[in-house]
Amino acid sequence: LKLEALKELEGVNDSKSLNDLRVKYLGKKGPLTEILRGMGKLSNEERPVIGQVANEVRAAIGNGIQMKQDEISQRELENRLKEETIDITLPGRKPSQGAIHPLNKVIQDIEDIFVGMGYTVEEGPEVEQDYYNFEALNLPKDHPARDMQDTFYITEELLMRTHTSPVQIRTMEAKKGEVPVKIICPGRVYRRDDDDATHSHVFTQIEGLVIDKNVRMSDLKGTLLQFVQEMYGKDTQIRLRPSFFPFTEPSAEVDVTCASCKGDGCRICKQTGWIEILGSGMVHPRVLEMAGYDPNEYSGFAFGMGVERIAMLKYGIDDIRHFFTNDLRFLNQFVRI
Ligand code: PHE
Numbered sequence: 042l043k044l045e046a047l048k049e050l051e052g053v054n055d056s057k058s059l060n061d062l063r064v065k066y067l068g069k070k071g072p073l074t075e076i077l078r079g080m081g082k083l084s085n086e087e088r089p090v091i092g093q094v095a096n097e098v099r100a101a102i103g104n105g106i107q108m109k110q111d112e113i114s115q116r117e118l119e120n121r122l123k124e125e126t127i128d129i130t131l132p133g134r135k136p137s138q139g140a141i142h143p144l145n146k147v148i149q150d151i152e153d154i155f156v157g158m159g160y161t162v163e164e165g166p167e168v169e170q171d172y173y174n175f176e177a178l179n180l181p182k183d184h185p186a187r188d189m190q191d192t193f194y195i196t197e198e199l200l201m202r203t204h205t206s207p208v209q210i211r212t213m214e215a216k217k218g219e220v221p222v223k224i225i226c227p228g229r230v231y232r233r234d235d236d237d238a239t240h241s242h243v244f245t246q247i248e249g250l251v252i253d254k255n256v257r258m259s260d261l262k263g264t265l266l267q268f269v270q271e272m273y274g275k276d277t278q279i280r281l282r283p284s285f286f287p288f289t290e291p292s293a294e295v296d297v298t299c300a301s302c303k304g305d306g307c308r309i310c311k312q313t314g315w316i317e318i319l320g321s322g323m324v325h326p327r328v329l330e331m332a333g334y335d336p337n338e339y340s341g342f343a344f345g346m347g348v349e350r351i352a353m354l355k356y357g358i359d360d361i362r363h364f365f366t367n368d369l370r371f372l373n374q375f376v377r378i
Contacts, residue, residue, distance in 0.1 A: 164208065210332050241361045
């Protein structure tokens with residue numbers, strides 16, 4: 042019986058036939074059960090002998106079945122694994138990825154450069170009082186120099202700030218005459234301009250202000266040179282052109298060598314090799330005085346740059362409107378910068 046069962050077992054290859062075989066030999070109606078059930082009819086001498094043999098046979102068949110069972114499960118598992126394998130060499134689907142807006146990226150870069158020189162970052166409101174936007178900057182009501190910045194007025198006393206210079210005043214007031222003042226102020230500003238490739242009624246400025254004892258024009262120049270060289274590379278040069286702002290004296294507009302045209306002229310610098318990036322100057326004594334700093338003891342410099350300009354020059358962007366229209370074909374080019 043044992044040999045017959047083990048022989049049959051060899052031919053079994055799947056769980057179902059294995060189970061049939063188990064029922065056939067070890068089940069309630071199987072031959073072994075029958076033998077064990079008939080034990081009572083045997084003599085006292087026969088019973089232990091037959092019992093032992095029957096148990097041995099049962100154990101042997103049971104073991105055989107167990108081993109076969111293990112073998113089959115293992116094989117079935119392997120087959121399943123093989124069928125369900127994932128081809129990890131298939132290229133995945135790339136999730137579309139957002140990115141920092143190029144303007145914010147450039148603001149962060151500029152902040153990093155100035156923070157590296159010991160400046161802190163200040164912010165102020167976009168809806169500003171006439172006093173901070175103009176009067177405290179030496180631009181009294183009805184002064185013709187106000188025409189330099191076409192303004193969106195909200196009321197007679199409230200307007201959309203036309204530049205970030207009011208943050209100078211707010212910071213000086215908060216500092217209550219303490220020095221040094223060493224800040225940059227990024228933010229949005231508004232002007233009544235018709236939008237075109239180089240003008241936008243909303244744009245971004247970064248203001249800088251330093252006040253201390255013995256601050257000189259050469260400090261302004263050195264600071265700005267350091268800035269443009271970190272921004273555009275070590276070969277970058279600047280030039281200062283005399284200019285006018287009511288809140289600085291003397292004043293200068295600052296040009297930088299055009300990084301986009303590499304000397305042969307291009308659309309961005311209009312073939313000149315230079316492009317204006319900011320206005321600057323020594324803080325006007327009247328401005329210092331109005332904000333609580335004694336102009337006989339302290340001096341300072343200030344500058345205000347257009348961030349879109351800086352970014353256009355850095356990345357060769359030829360239309361300021363790209364920054365505001367959120368066209369993904371434009372924005373996606375900056376995913377990896
Ligand atoms: N506020 C000036 C402007 O927007 C720029 C500027 C800032 C000039 C600080 C001088 C000093 O045009």
